[in-house]
Amino acid sequence: MRRYLILLLVAAIASAAAFAAGLRTITLDVEKMYCAACPLTVRVALEKVPGVDSAKVDYKTKRAVVVFDPAKTSPQALTAATANAGYPSAVRQGQ
Numbered sequence: 417m418r419r420y421l422i423l424l425l426v427a428a429i430a431s432a433a434a435f436a437a438g439l440r441t442i443t444l445d446v447e448k449m450y451c452a453a454c455p456l457t458v459r460v461a462l463e464k465v466p467g468v469d470s471a472k473v474d475y476k477t478k479r480a481v482v483v484f485d486p487a488k489t490s491p492q493a494l495t496a497a498t499a500n501a502g503y504p505s506a507v508r509q510g511q
Contacts, residue, residue, distance in 0.1 A: 439469055442491055443508040444480040446473065446498055454503065455480075461501035465489050480505065 446458055455473035458480055462471035467488025473480040482494055491507050498505040 438485070438487075439483050440486045441481060441483050442494065444482065444494065444498065444505040445508050446478050446480050446503050446505040448503050449473075449475055449478050451475075457501055458498055458503050458505075461497045461503075462494060465493055465497045468494070479508065 449455060449458065452475055455475045459471045459473045462468055462473075462480060462482055465484070467485040469483040469485065471480055471482045480498070484494065495505045495507065
């Protein structure tokens, strides 16, 4: 529960910063994360995408919160990056 609250807080702070800079925040549901090292691989893959400002990946919830510049990248590019790294993802519903 504590980890979930921290993830929500990080997402809220990232959203506030992103709004100020014209950035967008998106949450991805990431499949196939089975060990504690998996989030590192997903984060690195996301951060390599041009236009990504930050990526926070949580193993427990199997989610990634990504702050990006929509003028430089898209949700499709983000999900492609995770899939290419071996971790298929989808945009969380309700975004």
